[in-house]
Amino acid sequence: MKNILQTARKKAENLERINFDEALALYKENDLLLLGRTARKIKESKSGKKIFYIVNRHINLTNICSSNCPLCAFQCQSGDNRGYTLELDEIDNILQDFSKVENLSEIHVVSAIHPEKNFSYYLDVIKKIKNFFPSVSINAFTPAEIFNFAKTEKKSFAEILTTLKNFGVDTLPGGGAEIFSPRVREIICPKKLSGGDWLEIMETAHKIGMKTNASILYGHVETVEERIEHLIKLRELQDKTNGFQAMLLFPFFPKNTELGEKFNIRQVGAWENLKMLALSRIVLDNFDHFKAFWVMLTLPVAQLALSFGADDLDGTIGEEKIIHAAGAKGDSVMTVGTLREIISEVGYIPTMRNSFYN
Amino acid sequence: MKMQISNDLRKIKKKILNGERLTRDEGITLFNCNEFAWLGSLADEVRKRMSDDLVYYNVNCHVNLTNICTARCKFCAFGRDEKSDGAYAMTIEQVINLINDALKDPNMSGLHIVSGLHPTWKFEDYLEIIKTIHEKFPELYIKGFTGVEITHFAKISGRSVENILTELIDAGLQAIAGGGAEILSDRVRNLLCPKKATAEEWLNVARTAHNLGLKTNASMLYGHIETIEERVDHLIKLRELQDETGGFQTFIPFPFLPKNTELGKNFKQTSMWDDLRTIAVSRLMLDNIKNIKAYWVMLTVPVAQVALNFGANDIDGTIHKETILHDAGASSPTNLAEDEIIKIIHEIGRVPAACDCNYNILRIIE
Numbered sequence: 146m147k148n149i150l151q152t153a154r155k156k157a158e159n160l161e162r163i164n165f166d167e168a169l170a171l172y173k174e175n176d177l178l179l180l181g182r183t184a185r186k187i188k189e190s191k192s193g194k195k196i197f198y199i200v201n202r203h204i205n206l207t208n209i210c211s212s213n214c215p216l217c218a219f220q221c222q223s224g225d226n227r228g229y230t231l232e233l234d235e236i237d238n239i240l241q242d243f244s245k246v247e248n249l250s251e252i253h254v255v256s257a258i259h260p261e262k263n264f265s266y267y268l269d270v271i272k273k274i275k276n277f278f279p280s281v282s283i284n285a286f287t288p289a290e291i292f293n294f295a296k297t298e299k300k301s302f303a304e305i306l307t308t309l310k311n312f313g314v315d316t317l318p319g320g321g322a323e324i325f326s327p328r329v330r331e332i333i334c335p336k337k338l339s340g341g342d343w344l345e346i347m348e349t350a351h352k353i354g355m356k357t358n359a360s361i362l363y364g365h366v367e368t369v370e371e372r373i374e375h376l377i378k379l380r381e382l383q384d385k386t387n388g389f390q391a392m393l394l395f396p397f398f399p400k401n402t403e404l405g406e407k408f409n410i411r412q413v414g415a416w417e418n419l420k421m422l423a424l425s426r427i428v429l430d431n432f433d434h435f436k437a438f439w440v441m442l443t444l445p446v447a448q449l450a451l452s453f454g455a456d457d458l459d460g461t462i463g464e465e466k467i468i469h470a471a472g473a474k475g476d477s478v479m480t481v482g483t484l485r486e487i488i489s490e491v492g493y494i495p496t497m498r499n500s501f502y503n
Numbered sequence: 504m505k506m507q508i509s510n511d512l513r514k515i516k517k518k519i520l521n522g523e524r525l526t527r528d529e530g531i532t533l534f535n536c537n538e539f540a541w542l543g544s545l546a547d548e549v550r551k552r553m554s555d556d557l558v559y560y561n562v563n564c565h566v567n568l569t570n571i572c573t574a575r576c577k578f579c580a581f582g583r584d585e586k587s588d589g590a591y592a593m594t595i596e597q598v599i600n601l602i603n604d605a606l607k608d609p610n611m612s613g614l615h616i617v618s619g620l621h622p623t624w625k626f627e628d629y630l631e632i633i634k635t636i637h638e639k640f641p642e643l644y645i646k647g648f649t650g651v652e653i654t655h656f657a658k659i660s661g662r663s664v665e666n667i668l669t670e671l672i673d674a675g676l677q678a679i680a681g682g683g684a685e686i687l688s689d690r691v692r693n694l695l696c697p698k699k700a701t702a703e704e705w706l707n708v709a710r711t712a713h714n715l716g717l718k719t720n721a722s723m724l725y726g727h728i729e730t731i732e733e734r735v736d737h738l739i740k741l742r743e744l745q746d747e748t749g750g751f752q753t754f755i756p757f758p759f760l761p762k763n764t765e766l767g768k769n770f771k772q773t774s775m776w777d778d779l780r781t782i783a784v785s786r787l788m789l790d791n792i793k794n795i796k797a798y799w800v801m802l803t804v805p806v807a808q809v810a811l812n813f814g815a816n817d818i819d820g821t822i823h824k825e826t827i828l829h830d831a832g833a834s835s836p837t838n839l840a841e842d843e844i845i846k847i848i849h850e851i852g853r854v855p856a857a858c859d860c861n862y863n864i865l866r867i868i869e
Contacts, residue, residue: 175852177851178547178812181540182544414805415808415809452537452776490777491537
């Protein structure tokens with residue numbers, strides 16, 4: 146064990162790839178600041194002094210969901226009085242609102258798996274957005290949603306993705322990955338697509354030229370080993386396709402979730418979040434970007450994350466619903482001024498990006 | 504690949520690793536350096552050298568006798584005029600009830616007593632409270648009063664600071680609290696808190712207490728109108744006095760909480776980043792003060808936990824019910840269960856040690 150740790154430390158310091166056992170040894174050693182220093186070095190070797198942010202808006206089309214994952218506080222079943230579904234005319238109003246946003250460059254569309262809305266509804270939404278904002282990028286639909294479209298349309302992943310691409314979807318968000326381990330998925334999201342399907346959809350998207358993000362949801366019932374296996378699966382796919390742009394780390398928010406209640410889960414703190422970020426930055430040596438998603442981390446911790454390997458503060462967002470349903474404390478609107486200020490305070494250069502990190 | 508750091512920083516690192524004292528300029532350089540985890544690692548290294556892997560905490564009860572105060576400092580949301588809404592002054596019965604309530608926790612071991620400068624209370628009133636508490640609860644340690652309160656007692660009674668402290672020691676006081684230092688600069692004090700003890704008076708209370716064998720804490724209130732240079736000068740003033748007396752036990756950096764304060768209208772709360780670098784630089788500059796406290800009430804529990812990796816080795820206590828900082832919008836809870844303290848210390852691989860106000864260890868939780 147001691148030898149593995151020494152090798153791991155040495156490899157990390159020399160920015161060499163580490164294997165499963167080495168990652169586990171670094172996790173267990175608990176040296177937060179060694180991980181932080183190394184992660185920062187990797188970040189600077191990839192993106193120098195730049196920290197990215199984007200002016201974006203989120204639309205969550207519906208919270209009525211047939212997956213009903215125990216990990217989620219956003220979803221509800223049809224008939225629930227918390228339920229909502231945005232109809233096309235409501236989307237018009239939302240887009241009208243967005244047109245007031247200066248420099249808007251991306252709209253992010255992620256929703257529940259609605260039991261009745263069919264694929265054509267989603268295509269209409271995309272068409273609407275594209276008509277309204279021809280030059281704004283669309284980052285839409287996680288693999289969980291793509292899987293559902295393929296199932297209801299009885300089409301292949303490639304066919305669905307190609308259709309979406311033709312309608313104007315530019316990139317896919319990284320959600321729905323959770324933890325790939327079947328043991329964990331059985332507990333936290335039994336009705337959701339499998340880890341294998343998630344990876345296959347991303348691989349297909351990459352092959353047809355769509356960039357995507359990746360993610361991990363940690364801090365619930367998974368083991369540290371399962372976290373690291375998850376990261377290594379992402380790394381293997383990235384070796385093959387190089388289609389992942391950014392990695393997002395989602396700490397689990399137990400509040401208002403079935404999972405949180407059932408297992409009496411305590412929310413992970415800033416210390417663990419920074420440690421996971423830094424370790425993931427070290428393991429995923431073939432990813433260019435890591436997001437510090439301030440909605441989940443809160444802004445002060447997201448700022449610290451910039452010194453622990455993150456190079457992207459995500460965006461200004463507008464109204465975020467999914468994570469706030471689970472008790473997120475971060476505000477849901479952020480001004481560009483605030484984002485730039487916190488980047489400058491830590492000595493980095495605020496850099497506005499588009500969906501492709503230009 | 505070598506760490507991309509400047510020669511200045513490399514030189515400072517070497518001095519730190521050799522245990523050499525840092526200069527004012529080096530302190531300023533550290534405050535302005537962006538090598539965040541690097542800075543934290545050095546502070547953590549020094550923390551290990553000075554106090555091993557223990558993290559100290561108290562199972563304690565805060566007693567704030569009154570919020571009626573003649574000083575009315577611009578950074579304070581607690582102090583009030585006698586006739587204002589929410590003004591209160593506790594009777595001795597109320598104090599005893601509060602302590603009895605806190606004693607429902609069988610591990611509760613001591614008190615932290617700090618209060619406003621009441622316009623009509625006499626020194627004897629305060630003295631009587633300490634005497635009564637000590638007689639009724641001889642097993643509880645009493646840490647009480649800041650340098651500001653002691654200076655006030657001397658003024659209203661016409662006695663010397665030494666005389667005041669001697670009486671309080673005889674009544675049962677075992678340590679002096681660290682508050683009221685704010686920034687030890689006349690420029691800053693004239694602007695923010697002209698009606699209370701000057702920098703010299705505050706330092707004089709500490710010096711006198713130390714000479715009498717009474718240990719004290721020290722603090723710094725940052726994140727308002729002070730400059731980085733004034734923060735470093737503040738640390739150096741404390742370091743110089745500590746060279747002379749050795750009587751400071753702990754240094755506590757307090758970030759300014761702007762909410763509900765007169766001064767706060769123009770200020771945002773400090774960032775977690777500023778809080779952690781301030782802890783780290785304090786650890787590195789104060790090479791002769793053994794303990795650095797991450798005061799979770801101000802920092803919040805998650806930041807305090809991270810601060811334990813940036814040079815801190817004390818996380819304060821369970822408190823029972825905090826009021827001063829919650830008046831200024833502190834977002835932390837008003838008390839913390841001992842279990843929670845133990846959990847966050849264990850989580851980062853360190854060892855919780857319950858202690859009294861003089862760092863005598865009561866229990867170590869492996």
